[in-house]
Amino acid sequence: MSKKVGVLRFLGTNCDADVYQAIKDLGHTPEYLWWSDRFDWKSYSALVLPGGFSYGDYLRAGALAAQAPAMDDVKQAAKSGVPILGICNGFQILCEAGLLSGALTKNISRQFQDEWVEVELVGSDGPWTQVGQKSFRLPIAHSMGRYFAPKDTLKALEDDGLIWLKYKRNPNGSLHDISGILNKNRNVAALMPHPERAIHSWMGSSDGRSLLQSGLGGAL
Amino acid sequence: MKYLVTIMPREEALDPQGRAVQSTLNRLGFKVQDCRVGKVVVVDLADGSNESQNLEAVKKMAQTVLSNPLIETFEVRTL
Known part of the structure; x- marks a missing residue:
């Protein structure tokens, strides 16, 4: 029996419906999960934290969502190797929850940036890298997408091959x-661009398909 | 010369950010009965010679730009 893909919703998540539809279009069974409810993570083949503005970015982007009860189960799932993907605000939440290293800070332009970017796959291990394609055209839409980490963390990410995606032209x-990173076990991945908005060619690109499919398909 | 300006939402104004932080803290087991989130601004004045004039200038920027007196209060401290 094929398992479900959990789509987490926090107060202020706003890309949940797009992610839900994308998962469906890729032939999987999405199911919404609610921030305040614990859930049985064992019955999900993968989990996705969609983008948005959880808690209106109070304190810091993702800071309050990272403390939500459902995140306890996300942490358990992460520890047990379940593929987990964070997109945009989901990336910020995973960093704030300590599941990924580093932090996302204000764009150097100081502006909200909504544009198409080219990213390159640089990670090579784990479920989220079995993509069969090297270069992706994806949309970004964020004001806090500038990845930051201390020098030694950046070096460790490079040395251990935990950088998942890099921008070809840094926006x-x-x-x-850095546009996306992986955790040490490589089952937790996150990126700032929105693969769920590049699923069909009429959207401007369908490069998001293989990126999403890799982790969803490589599920236990 | 450096000055620290602390800006807080007025007691009578609803502070949704403070409420959200408070409920998260309480869910984590802390016992918080009130939580308000404000801002801190540090300004370094170019000409630091006249202290009372400087303080007046910082108060003026706090009143007119850094805070909205209708919904916020502020305090100025010399660093």
């Missing part, structure tokens, strides 16, 4: 051109 001042 936001992200350190080391």
Whole structure:
């Protein structure tokens, strides 16, 4: 029996419906999960934290969502190897929850940036890198997308091959051109661009398909 | 010369950010009965010679730009 893909919703998540539809279009069974409810993570083949403005970015982007009860189960799932993907605000939440290293800070332009970017796959291990394609055209839409981490963390990410995606032309001042990273076990991945908005060619690109499909398909 | 300006939402004004932070803290087991989130601004004045004039200038920027007196209060401290 094929398992479900959990789509987490926090107060202020706004890309949940797009992510839900994209998962469906890729032939999987999405199911919404609610921030305040614990859930049985064992019955999900993968989890996705969509983008948005959880808690209106109070304190820091993702800071309050990272403390939500459902995140306890996300942490358990992460520890047990379940593929987990954070997109945009989901990336910020995973960093704030300590599941990924570093932080996302204000774009160097100081502006909200809504544009198409080219990213390159640089990670090579784990479920989220089995993509069969090297270069992706994806949309970004964020004001806090500039990846930041201390020098030694950046070095460790480079040395251990935990950088998942890099911008070909850095749009936001992200350190080391980082657009997406992986955790040590490589089952938790996150990126600032929106693969769910590039699923069909009429959207402007369908490069998001293989990126999403890799982790969803490589599920246990 | 550096000055620290602390800006807080007025007691009578609803502070949704403070409320959201408070409920998260309480969910984590802390016992918080009130929580308000404000801002801190540090300004470094170019000409630091006249202290009372400087303080007046910082108060003026706090009143007119850094805060909205209808919904916020502020305090100025010399660093």
